[in-house]
Amino acid sequence: MSNEIRVRFAPSPTGYLHVGSLRTALYNYLYAKKTGGKFILRIEDTDQTRYIEGAVENLLNTLKSIGLEYDEGPEKGGDYGPYFQSQRTAIYRKYANELIEKDAAYYCFCTPEQLEKMRKEQIARGIDARYDERCRKLSKDEIKENLAKGKPYVIREKLPKEGEIVFYDIVRDRVAIKWETVDDQVLIKSDGFPTYHLANVIDDHLMKISHIIRGEEWLSSVPKHLFLYNVFGWKPPKMCHLPLLLNPDKSKLSKRQGDVAVEDFLAKGYLPEALLNFVALLGWHSKSDEELYTLEKLEQEFSLKRISKSGAVFDIEKLNWINGHYLRSLEPGYIAIKARPYFIKAGYDISNEEQYLKIIDVARNRISVLSDITKISKPFFIEPDFNEEDKMLINEENSQKLYSFWFENLKEIETISDEAVNNLLQRSTEELGIKGKDLYFPLRLALFGIVHGPEFPAIINILGKDETIKRLSNVLDFE
Protein backbone atom coordinates (compact mmCIF):
# COMPACT_ATOMS: atom_id res chain seq x y z
CA MET A 1 0.00 0.00 0.00
CA SER A 2 2.79 2.39 0.85
CA ASN A 3 4.26 1.68 -2.55
CA GLU A 4 1.21 2.96 -4.29
CA ILE A 5 1.91 5.51 -6.97
CA ARG A 6 0.14 8.76 -6.19
CA VAL A 7 0.80 11.85 -8.25
CA ARG A 8 -0.78 15.25 -8.19
CA PHE A 9 -1.48 18.16 -10.45
CA ALA A 10 -1.48 21.23 -8.27
CA PRO A 11 -2.37 24.36 -10.20
CA SER A 12 -3.10 27.71 -8.74
CA PRO A 13 -6.31 29.17 -10.10
CA THR A 14 -5.07 32.01 -12.26
CA GLY A 15 -8.16 32.28 -14.38
CA TYR A 16 -7.17 29.94 -17.14
CA LEU A 17 -5.26 26.71 -17.72
CA HIS A 18 -1.84 27.33 -19.23
CA VAL A 19 -0.73 24.88 -21.92
CA GLY A 20 2.43 24.27 -19.90
CA SER A 21 0.24 23.26 -16.99
CA LEU A 22 -1.72 21.06 -19.31
CA ARG A 23 1.45 19.22 -20.22
CA THR A 24 2.32 18.85 -16.53
CA ALA A 25 -1.19 17.60 -15.79
CA LEU A 26 -0.98 15.17 -18.69
CA TYR A 27 2.34 13.69 -17.62
CA ASN A 28 1.04 13.22 -14.10
CA TYR A 29 -2.11 11.65 -15.44
CA LEU A 30 -0.22 9.37 -17.78
CA TYR A 31 2.16 8.23 -15.12
CA ALA A 32 -0.74 7.38 -12.84
CA LYS A 33 -2.50 5.46 -15.59
CA LYS A 34 0.62 3.69 -16.67
CA THR A 35 1.40 2.50 -13.17
CA GLY A 36 -2.13 1.91 -11.98
CA GLY A 37 -1.73 4.73 -9.49
CA LYS A 38 -3.86 7.67 -8.50
CA PHE A 39 -4.03 11.10 -10.09
CA ILE A 40 -4.89 13.79 -7.59
CA LEU A 41 -5.99 17.34 -8.26
CA ARG A 42 -5.17 19.91 -5.62
CA ILE A 43 -5.97 23.58 -5.87
CA GLU A 44 -3.17 25.83 -4.67
CA ASP A 45 -5.15 28.91 -3.80
CA THR A 46 -3.05 30.37 -1.03
CA ASP A 47 -2.45 33.75 -2.59
CA GLN A 48 -5.35 35.90 -1.47
CA THR A 49 -4.12 38.87 -3.44
CA ARG A 50 -4.49 36.93 -6.63
CA TYR A 51 -7.95 35.61 -6.04
CA ILE A 52 -9.96 35.54 -9.24
CA GLU A 53 -13.68 34.98 -9.28
CA GLY A 54 -14.64 31.83 -11.14
CA ALA A 55 -11.08 30.73 -11.72
CA VAL A 56 -11.52 27.37 -10.04
CA GLU A 57 -14.71 26.56 -11.94
CA ASN A 58 -12.97 27.51 -15.13
CA LEU A 59 -10.01 25.30 -14.35
CA LEU A 60 -12.22 22.35 -13.52
CA ASN A 61 -14.26 22.83 -16.67
CA THR A 62 -11.24 23.06 -18.90
CA LEU A 63 -9.76 19.94 -17.40
CA LYS A 64 -13.05 18.19 -17.94
CA SER A 65 -13.40 19.22 -21.55
CA ILE A 66 -9.87 18.19 -22.32
CA GLY A 67 -10.61 14.76 -20.91
CA LEU A 68 -8.16 14.43 -18.04
CA GLU A 69 -10.14 12.91 -15.24
CA TYR A 70 -8.71 12.92 -11.74
CA ASP A 71 -9.22 10.30 -9.07
CA GLU A 72 -9.28 12.58 -6.06
CA GLY A 73 -9.83 16.28 -5.77
CA PRO A 74 -12.37 19.09 -5.69
CA GLU A 75 -15.96 18.03 -6.40
CA LYS A 76 -14.92 14.42 -6.29
CA GLY A 77 -13.42 14.29 -2.84
CA GLY A 78 -11.17 11.56 -1.53
CA ASP A 79 -9.59 10.31 1.65
CA TYR A 80 -7.05 13.08 1.93
CA GLY A 81 -9.11 16.24 1.55
CA PRO A 82 -9.85 19.01 1.57
CA TYR A 83 -8.21 19.50 -1.79
CA PHE A 84 -8.23 23.27 -1.63
CA GLN A 85 -5.24 24.66 0.19
CA SER A 86 -7.26 27.64 1.33
CA GLN A 87 -9.29 25.19 3.43
CA ARG A 88 -6.23 23.68 5.06
CA THR A 89 -4.75 26.70 6.82
CA ALA A 90 -5.14 25.19 10.26
CA ILE A 91 -3.03 22.25 9.20
CA TYR A 92 -0.24 24.43 7.90
CA ARG A 93 -0.37 26.54 11.02
CA LYS A 94 0.07 23.50 13.20
CA TYR A 95 3.12 22.34 11.32
CA ALA A 96 4.58 25.83 11.19
CA ASN A 97 4.38 25.96 14.98
CA GLU A 98 6.08 22.62 15.16
CA LEU A 99 8.91 24.00 13.04
CA ILE A 100 9.32 26.91 15.43
CA GLU A 101 9.42 24.58 18.38
CA LYS A 102 12.07 22.55 16.66
CA ASP A 103 14.05 25.70 15.93
CA ALA A 104 13.74 25.03 12.23
CA ALA A 105 11.82 28.23 11.62
CA TYR A 106 11.57 31.69 13.15
CA TYR A 107 9.34 34.72 13.37
CA CYS A 108 10.29 37.56 11.10
CA PHE A 109 8.91 41.05 11.68
CA CYS A 110 10.41 42.73 8.68
CA THR A 111 7.82 44.59 6.66
CA PRO A 112 7.58 44.27 2.90
CA GLU A 113 8.69 47.91 2.68
CA GLN A 114 11.79 47.23 4.74
CA LEU A 115 12.66 44.24 2.62
CA GLU A 116 12.15 46.15 -0.57
CA LYS A 117 14.42 48.90 0.65
CA MET A 118 17.02 46.38 1.69
CA ARG A 119 16.99 44.75 -1.73
CA LYS A 120 17.36 48.04 -3.51
CA GLU A 121 20.35 48.95 -1.40
CA GLN A 122 21.94 45.59 -2.00
CA ILE A 123 21.53 45.92 -5.72
CA ALA A 124 22.90 49.45 -5.60
CA ARG A 125 25.93 48.18 -3.76
CA GLY A 126 26.32 45.42 -6.29
CA ILE A 127 25.89 42.57 -3.87
CA ASP A 128 23.45 39.69 -3.93
CA ALA A 129 19.89 40.72 -3.28
CA ARG A 130 18.82 38.43 -0.50
CA TYR A 131 17.38 38.42 2.98
CA ASP A 132 19.91 39.64 5.51
CA GLU A 133 18.50 37.39 8.21
CA ARG A 134 18.22 40.13 10.75
CA CYS A 135 15.21 38.50 12.44
CA ARG A 136 16.99 35.19 12.62
CA LYS A 137 19.15 36.75 15.30
CA LEU A 138 16.30 38.12 17.39
CA SER A 139 16.38 37.11 21.05
CA LYS A 140 13.52 35.21 22.69
CA ASP A 141 12.52 38.33 24.57
CA GLU A 142 12.50 40.52 21.48
CA ILE A 143 10.28 38.01 19.75
CA LYS A 144 7.96 37.79 22.72
CA GLU A 145 7.74 41.54 22.90
CA ASN A 146 6.98 41.95 19.20
CA LEU A 147 4.36 39.25 19.38
CA ALA A 148 2.79 40.84 22.43
CA LYS A 149 2.64 44.17 20.64
CA GLY A 150 0.74 42.45 17.88
CA LYS A 151 3.35 43.28 15.30
CA PRO A 152 2.65 41.59 11.96
CA TYR A 153 5.03 38.78 11.24
CA VAL A 154 5.87 35.99 8.85
CA ILE A 155 7.46 32.67 9.64
CA ARG A 156 10.69 31.87 7.90
CA GLU A 157 12.54 28.67 7.40
CA LYS A 158 15.79 28.47 9.33
CA LEU A 159 17.99 26.94 6.70
CA PRO A 160 21.51 25.58 7.09
CA LYS A 161 24.14 27.96 5.79
CA GLU A 162 26.98 25.60 5.18
CA GLY A 163 27.60 22.64 2.98
CA GLU A 164 25.49 21.53 0.10
CA ILE A 165 22.45 19.43 -0.49
CA VAL A 166 22.40 16.72 -3.09
CA PHE A 167 19.28 15.16 -4.47
CA TYR A 168 18.31 13.02 -7.39
CA ASP A 169 15.80 14.06 -9.97
CA ILE A 170 14.29 11.59 -12.40
CA VAL A 171 15.08 13.72 -15.41
CA ARG A 172 18.13 15.68 -14.22
CA ASP A 173 19.72 12.94 -12.18
CA ARG A 174 22.10 14.39 -9.59
CA VAL A 175 21.59 17.99 -8.54
CA ALA A 176 23.74 19.73 -5.95
CA ILE A 177 22.98 23.10 -4.42
CA LYS A 178 25.00 24.98 -1.82
CA TRP A 179 23.05 26.02 1.26
CA GLU A 180 24.66 29.43 1.34
CA THR A 181 22.84 30.30 -1.88
CA VAL A 182 19.38 29.65 -0.58
CA ASP A 183 17.39 32.27 1.28
CA ASP A 184 15.43 31.68 4.46
CA GLN A 185 12.13 31.14 2.78
CA VAL A 186 8.90 32.63 4.08
CA LEU A 187 6.63 29.76 5.08
CA ILE A 188 3.67 31.59 6.58
CA LYS A 189 2.70 34.99 5.25
CA SER A 190 1.54 37.81 7.46
CA ASP A 191 -2.06 37.14 6.43
CA GLY A 192 -1.71 33.69 7.97
CA PHE A 193 -1.71 31.83 4.69
CA PRO A 194 1.15 29.51 3.84
CA THR A 195 3.43 30.01 0.89
CA TYR A 196 3.74 27.37 -1.78
CA HIS A 197 6.87 26.01 -0.18
CA LEU A 198 5.22 25.06 3.07
CA ALA A 199 1.81 24.02 1.79
CA ASN A 200 3.23 21.92 -0.97
CA VAL A 201 5.46 19.90 1.32
CA ILE A 202 2.82 19.29 3.95
CA ASP A 203 0.13 18.38 1.45
CA ASP A 204 2.32 16.12 -0.59
CA HIS A 205 3.18 14.24 2.55
CA LEU A 206 -0.31 14.14 4.00
CA MET A 207 -1.77 13.15 0.66
CA LYS A 208 0.84 10.43 0.32
CA ILE A 209 2.21 11.72 -2.95
CA SER A 210 4.87 9.37 -4.28
CA HIS A 211 6.16 11.40 -7.22
CA ILE A 212 6.29 15.13 -7.75
CA ILE A 213 6.07 15.82 -11.45
CA ARG A 214 6.19 19.55 -12.08
CA GLY A 215 7.88 22.27 -14.09
CA GLU A 216 11.59 22.98 -13.98
CA GLU A 217 11.00 26.39 -12.46
CA TRP A 218 10.74 24.57 -9.14
CA LEU A 219 14.07 22.86 -9.33
CA SER A 220 15.97 25.49 -7.42
CA SER A 221 13.36 25.45 -4.65
CA VAL A 222 13.87 21.79 -3.90
CA PRO A 223 16.37 22.38 -1.08
CA LYS A 224 13.81 24.53 0.75
CA HIS A 225 11.40 21.64 0.56
CA LEU A 226 13.82 18.87 1.35
CA PHE A 227 14.84 20.70 4.48
CA LEU A 228 11.25 20.53 5.71
CA TYR A 229 10.88 16.84 4.93
CA ASN A 230 14.00 16.28 6.89
CA VAL A 231 12.90 18.25 9.95
CA PHE A 232 9.56 16.50 10.04
CA GLY A 233 11.22 13.17 9.53
CA TRP A 234 9.22 12.50 6.39
CA LYS A 235 10.30 10.61 3.33
CA PRO A 236 10.30 12.98 0.36
CA PRO A 237 8.54 11.96 -2.84
CA LYS A 238 10.59 11.25 -5.93
CA MET A 239 11.26 14.38 -7.89
CA CYS A 240 10.68 14.82 -11.59
CA HIS A 241 11.22 18.29 -13.02
CA LEU A 242 9.93 18.83 -16.50
CA PRO A 243 11.69 20.96 -19.10
CA LEU A 244 9.94 24.25 -19.73
CA LEU A 245 7.74 25.08 -22.67
CA LEU A 246 9.20 27.94 -24.65
CA ASN A 247 8.13 30.80 -26.89
CA PRO A 248 9.62 30.83 -30.41
CA ASP A 249 12.30 33.16 -29.03
CA LYS A 250 13.13 30.49 -26.44
CA SER A 251 11.90 32.40 -23.43
CA LYS A 252 9.47 30.76 -21.02
CA LEU A 253 6.15 30.29 -22.79
CA SER A 254 3.97 33.23 -21.98
CA LYS A 255 0.97 35.21 -23.05
CA ARG A 256 1.96 38.09 -25.24
CA GLN A 257 3.56 35.83 -27.79
CA GLY A 258 0.33 34.05 -28.63
CA ASP A 259 -2.23 31.93 -26.95
CA VAL A 260 -1.27 29.99 -23.87
CA ALA A 261 -4.69 29.30 -22.40
CA VAL A 262 -6.04 25.86 -23.14
CA GLU A 263 -9.55 27.24 -23.25
CA ASP A 264 -8.49 29.61 -26.05
CA PHE A 265 -7.12 26.72 -28.08
CA LEU A 266 -10.32 24.82 -27.52
CA ALA A 267 -12.36 27.83 -28.54
CA LYS A 268 -10.32 28.22 -31.69
CA GLY A 269 -11.24 24.74 -32.70
CA TYR A 270 -8.31 22.63 -31.59
CA LEU A 271 -9.55 19.21 -30.56
CA PRO A 272 -8.69 17.81 -27.14
CA GLU A 273 -7.21 14.78 -28.89
CA ALA A 274 -4.84 17.00 -30.86
CA LEU A 275 -3.89 19.22 -27.97
CA LEU A 276 -3.07 16.26 -25.78
CA ASN A 277 -1.15 14.48 -28.52
CA PHE A 278 0.85 17.58 -29.36
CA VAL A 279 1.63 18.59 -25.82
CA ALA A 280 2.68 15.04 -24.94
CA LEU A 281 5.39 15.28 -27.57
CA LEU A 282 6.82 18.47 -26.08
CA GLY A 283 9.47 16.92 -23.91
CA TRP A 284 8.65 13.30 -24.29
CA HIS A 285 9.22 10.81 -27.08
CA SER A 286 8.71 7.10 -27.27
CA LYS A 287 11.30 4.66 -28.51
CA SER A 288 9.48 4.39 -31.80
CA ASP A 289 9.15 7.04 -34.47
CA GLU A 290 5.43 7.34 -33.96
CA GLU A 291 3.99 10.80 -33.50
CA LEU A 292 0.28 10.18 -33.49
CA TYR A 293 -1.05 9.02 -30.16
CA THR A 294 -4.46 8.55 -28.70
CA LEU A 295 -4.74 9.10 -24.97
CA GLU A 296 -5.07 5.35 -24.45
CA LYS A 297 -1.91 4.69 -26.37
CA LEU A 298 -0.05 7.34 -24.42
CA GLU A 299 -1.19 5.69 -21.22
CA GLN A 300 0.51 2.51 -22.35
CA GLU A 301 3.66 4.01 -23.80
CA PHE A 302 4.45 6.83 -21.39
CA SER A 303 7.55 6.69 -19.28
CA LEU A 304 9.21 9.28 -17.06
CA LYS A 305 12.58 7.98 -18.15
CA ARG A 306 12.06 9.23 -21.67
CA ILE A 307 11.43 12.85 -20.75
CA SER A 308 13.97 15.19 -22.27
CA LYS A 309 16.08 17.67 -20.37
CA SER A 310 15.95 20.75 -22.55
CA GLY A 311 13.10 23.18 -23.06
CA ALA A 312 10.73 22.75 -25.98
CA VAL A 313 9.47 25.49 -28.26
CA PHE A 314 5.72 25.43 -28.70
CA ASP A 315 5.41 25.08 -32.47
CA ILE A 316 1.92 25.98 -33.59
CA GLU A 317 2.59 24.58 -37.09
CA LYS A 318 2.92 21.11 -35.76
CA LEU A 319 -0.17 21.50 -33.62
CA ASN A 320 -2.02 22.55 -36.75
CA TRP A 321 -0.85 19.46 -38.55
CA ILE A 322 -1.87 17.16 -35.73
CA ASN A 323 -5.21 18.89 -35.38
CA GLY A 324 -5.81 18.53 -39.11
CA HIS A 325 -5.05 14.87 -38.81
CA TYR A 326 -7.66 14.35 -36.11
CA LEU A 327 -10.18 16.50 -37.93
CA ARG A 328 -9.86 14.15 -40.89
CA SER A 329 -9.63 10.85 -39.08
CA LEU A 330 -12.05 11.04 -36.16
CA GLU A 331 -15.70 9.99 -36.44
CA PRO A 332 -17.66 12.39 -38.66
CA GLY A 333 -20.44 12.46 -36.11
CA TYR A 334 -18.02 13.62 -33.43
CA ILE A 335 -16.62 16.36 -35.64
CA ALA A 336 -20.17 17.38 -36.47
CA ILE A 337 -20.95 17.88 -32.80
CA LYS A 338 -17.76 19.83 -32.21
CA ALA A 339 -18.40 21.99 -35.27
CA ARG A 340 -22.00 22.82 -34.51
CA PRO A 341 -21.33 25.88 -32.30
CA TYR A 342 -19.31 27.53 -35.06
CA PHE A 343 -22.15 27.16 -37.54
CA ILE A 344 -24.66 28.45 -35.07
CA LYS A 345 -22.47 31.42 -34.34
CA ALA A 346 -22.14 32.12 -38.05
CA GLY A 347 -25.89 31.99 -38.33
CA TYR A 348 -25.93 29.18 -40.86
CA ASP A 349 -28.94 26.91 -41.03
CA ILE A 350 -27.85 23.38 -40.22
CA SER A 351 -31.27 22.03 -39.32
CA ASN A 352 -31.05 19.50 -42.13
CA GLU A 353 -28.97 16.87 -40.38
CA GLU A 354 -28.26 14.83 -43.46
CA GLN A 355 -27.09 17.84 -45.38
CA TYR A 356 -25.07 19.07 -42.40
CA LEU A 357 -23.19 15.80 -42.16
CA LYS A 358 -22.34 15.95 -45.84
CA ILE A 359 -20.98 19.44 -45.40
CA ILE A 360 -18.88 18.34 -42.45
CA ASP A 361 -17.49 15.48 -44.44
CA VAL A 362 -16.43 17.79 -47.25
CA ALA A 363 -15.20 20.66 -45.12
CA ARG A 364 -13.21 18.88 -42.45
CA ASN A 365 -10.74 17.66 -45.01
CA ARG A 366 -9.66 21.13 -45.94
CA ILE A 367 -9.04 22.82 -42.61
CA SER A 368 -6.60 22.44 -39.77
CA VAL A 369 -8.57 24.37 -37.17
CA LEU A 370 -12.25 23.76 -36.58
CA SER A 371 -13.12 27.43 -36.33
CA ASP A 372 -12.27 27.73 -40.03
CA ILE A 373 -15.02 25.32 -40.94
CA THR A 374 -17.67 27.96 -41.47
CA LYS A 375 -15.42 29.96 -43.76
CA ILE A 376 -14.69 26.92 -45.90
CA SER A 377 -18.32 25.86 -46.08
CA LYS A 378 -19.80 29.31 -46.55
CA PRO A 379 -20.57 28.69 -50.28
CA PHE A 380 -23.00 25.99 -49.25
CA PHE A 381 -25.04 28.51 -47.33
CA ILE A 382 -24.58 31.76 -49.15
CA GLU A 383 -24.93 32.41 -52.85
CA PRO A 384 -21.71 33.30 -54.62
CA ASP A 385 -20.58 36.82 -55.08
CA PHE A 386 -18.65 37.35 -58.32
CA ASN A 387 -15.74 39.63 -59.10
CA GLU A 388 -14.76 40.96 -62.54
CA GLU A 389 -12.60 37.98 -63.37
CA ASP A 390 -15.37 35.59 -62.40
CA LYS A 391 -17.81 37.48 -64.58
CA MET A 392 -15.56 37.11 -67.59
CA LEU A 393 -15.50 33.36 -67.19
CA ILE A 394 -19.23 33.23 -66.62
CA ASN A 395 -19.93 35.20 -69.77
CA GLU A 396 -17.80 33.05 -71.98
CA GLU A 397 -19.71 31.25 -74.69
CA ASN A 398 -18.76 27.84 -73.41
CA SER A 399 -19.82 28.66 -69.90
CA GLN A 400 -23.21 29.92 -71.00
CA LYS A 401 -23.72 26.84 -73.13
CA LEU A 402 -22.93 24.73 -70.11
CA TYR A 403 -25.22 26.63 -67.82
CA SER A 404 -28.25 26.36 -70.07
CA PHE A 405 -27.53 22.72 -70.71
CA TRP A 406 -27.40 21.99 -67.00
CA PHE A 407 -30.31 24.23 -66.25
CA GLU A 408 -32.52 22.44 -68.72
CA ASN A 409 -31.42 18.93 -67.87
CA LEU A 410 -31.38 19.28 -64.13
CA LYS A 411 -35.01 20.28 -64.17
CA GLU A 412 -35.84 16.92 -65.67
CA ILE A 413 -34.09 14.92 -63.01
CA GLU A 414 -36.29 13.56 -60.26
CA THR A 415 -33.77 13.20 -57.47
CA ILE A 416 -30.21 14.36 -57.46
CA SER A 417 -27.65 11.62 -57.05
CA ASP A 418 -23.95 11.30 -57.66
CA GLU A 419 -24.83 9.00 -60.48
CA ALA A 420 -27.14 11.50 -62.10
CA VAL A 421 -24.58 14.26 -61.80
CA ASN A 422 -21.84 12.13 -63.24
CA ASN A 423 -24.13 11.20 -66.08
CA LEU A 424 -24.76 14.85 -66.87
CA LEU A 425 -21.05 15.54 -66.65
CA GLN A 426 -20.46 12.86 -69.22
CA ARG A 427 -23.18 14.14 -71.50
CA SER A 428 -21.72 17.64 -71.27
CA THR A 429 -18.56 16.31 -72.78
CA GLU A 430 -20.29 14.20 -75.38
CA GLU A 431 -22.96 16.64 -76.47
CA LEU A 432 -21.20 19.98 -75.96
CA GLY A 433 -17.64 18.86 -76.46
CA ILE A 434 -16.56 20.50 -73.21
CA LYS A 435 -14.28 18.65 -70.86
CA GLY A 436 -11.67 18.98 -68.14
CA LYS A 437 -11.17 22.38 -66.61
CA ASP A 438 -13.37 24.01 -69.23
CA LEU A 439 -16.16 21.90 -67.86
CA TYR A 440 -15.56 21.98 -64.14
CA PHE A 441 -14.31 25.50 -63.58
CA PRO A 442 -17.32 27.37 -64.94
CA LEU A 443 -19.71 25.04 -63.22
CA ARG A 444 -17.97 25.16 -59.90
CA LEU A 445 -17.73 28.91 -60.14
CA ALA A 446 -21.41 29.28 -60.79
CA LEU A 447 -22.48 26.98 -58.00
CA PHE A 448 -19.72 27.32 -55.45
CA GLY A 449 -18.30 30.75 -56.16
CA ILE A 450 -14.74 29.59 -56.74
CA VAL A 451 -13.18 27.41 -59.39
CA HIS A 452 -11.32 25.28 -56.87
CA GLY A 453 -12.95 23.19 -54.25
CA PRO A 454 -14.78 20.00 -53.44
CA GLU A 455 -15.71 17.32 -55.92
CA PHE A 456 -18.43 18.49 -58.18
CA PRO A 457 -21.08 15.83 -57.41
CA ALA A 458 -20.65 16.55 -53.72
CA ILE A 459 -21.40 20.22 -54.26
CA ILE A 460 -24.65 19.57 -56.10
CA ASN A 461 -25.57 16.88 -53.69
CA ILE A 462 -25.28 19.25 -50.79
CA LEU A 463 -26.92 22.20 -52.49
CA GLY A 464 -29.84 20.10 -53.64
CA LYS A 465 -31.78 20.36 -56.85
CA ASP A 466 -33.65 23.57 -56.18
CA GLU A 467 -30.69 25.57 -54.97
CA THR A 468 -28.55 24.31 -57.82
CA ILE A 469 -31.08 25.34 -60.40
CA LYS A 470 -31.48 28.67 -58.71
CA ARG A 471 -27.76 29.35 -58.80
CA LEU A 472 -27.62 28.30 -62.43
CA SER A 473 -30.38 30.66 -63.34
CA ASN A 474 -28.40 33.42 -61.64
CA VAL A 475 -25.55 33.06 -64.09
CA LEU A 476 -27.65 32.47 -67.14
CA ASP A 477 -27.56 35.53 -69.44
CA PHE A 478 -25.45 37.13 -66.81
CA GLU A 479 -24.51 40.78 -67.17
Place this chain on the structure above:
RNA sequence: GUCCCGUUCGUCUAGUGGCCUAGGACUCAGGAUUUUCAUUCCUGCAACAGGGGUUCAAUUCCCCUACGGGAUGCCA
Protein backbone atom coordinates in the same frame (compact mmCIF):
# COMPACT_ATOMS: atom_id res chain seq x y z
C1' G B 1 25.49 39.79 -10.37
C1' U B 2 24.93 34.90 -7.92
C1' C B 3 23.17 29.88 -7.94
C1' C B 4 20.97 25.89 -10.68
C1' C B 5 19.70 23.50 -15.30
C1' G B 6 20.43 22.91 -20.33
C1' U B 7 22.76 22.87 -25.72
C1' U B 8 21.62 17.14 -32.31
C1' C B 9 18.34 20.01 -38.85
C1' G B 10 14.33 26.60 -38.49
C1' U B 11 11.02 23.62 -34.80
C1' C B 12 9.74 18.77 -31.91
C1' U B 13 13.03 14.87 -31.38
C1' A B 14 15.87 9.50 -32.14
C1' G B 15 20.56 7.88 -31.30
C1' U B 16 25.21 5.27 -29.52
C1' G B 17 32.10 5.09 -27.66
C1' G B 18 32.82 2.01 -33.68
C1' C B 19 26.15 0.06 -36.80
C1' C B 20 26.25 7.69 -38.23
C1' U B 21 27.26 8.87 -45.12
C1' A B 22 23.51 11.12 -37.72
C1' G B 23 17.23 8.51 -38.21
C1' G B 24 11.88 10.19 -37.83
C1' A B 25 8.11 14.23 -37.66
C1' C B 26 6.46 19.45 -38.65
C1' U B 27 7.64 23.48 -41.96
C1' C B 28 9.62 24.57 -46.82
C1' A B 29 10.83 23.07 -52.15
C1' G B 30 9.99 19.66 -56.20
C1' G B 31 7.20 15.53 -58.20
C1' A B 32 3.05 11.83 -58.55
C1' U B 33 -2.33 11.07 -57.85
C1' U B 34 -6.96 14.40 -58.45
C1' U B 35 -11.28 18.09 -63.33
C1' U B 36 -9.33 21.73 -59.56
C1' C B 37 -8.34 22.60 -54.39
C1' A B 38 -7.51 19.72 -50.11
C1' U B 39 -5.93 14.88 -48.76
C1' U B 40 -2.46 10.96 -49.73
C1' C B 41 2.24 9.21 -51.58
C1' C B 42 7.39 9.94 -53.25
C1' U B 43 11.89 12.88 -53.43
C1' G B 44 14.82 16.77 -51.67
C1' C B 45 16.89 20.88 -48.39
C1' A B 46 18.59 21.07 -43.47
C1' A B 47 21.87 19.61 -37.30
C1' C B 48 25.81 16.79 -33.33
C1' A B 49 27.59 25.21 -30.17
C1' G B 50 33.25 26.03 -29.97
C1' G B 51 37.98 24.50 -27.89
C1' G B 52 40.80 21.13 -25.28
C1' G B 53 41.46 16.27 -23.30
C1' U B 54 40.53 10.55 -22.48
C1' U B 55 40.52 6.54 -26.25
C1' C B 56 42.78 2.53 -31.48
C1' A B 57 37.98 5.24 -32.10
C1' A B 58 33.87 10.50 -29.66
C1' U B 59 27.92 13.36 -31.62
C1' U B 60 28.19 9.87 -27.50
C1' C B 61 32.83 10.24 -21.51
C1' C B 62 35.65 14.56 -18.79
C1' C B 63 37.10 19.85 -18.50
C1' C B 64 36.81 24.87 -20.13
C1' U B 65 34.42 28.67 -22.94
C1' A B 66 30.21 30.54 -25.33
C1' C B 67 25.17 30.77 -25.70
C1' G B 68 20.17 29.88 -23.83
C1' G B 69 16.81 29.26 -19.90
C1' G B 70 15.15 29.08 -14.80
C1' A B 71 15.57 30.75 -9.76
C1' U B 72 16.93 34.67 -6.82
C1' G B 73 9.01 37.45 -3.99
C1' C B 74 4.90 37.77 2.46
C1' C B 75 3.50 34.57 -6.67
C1' A B 76 2.79 29.90 -7.72
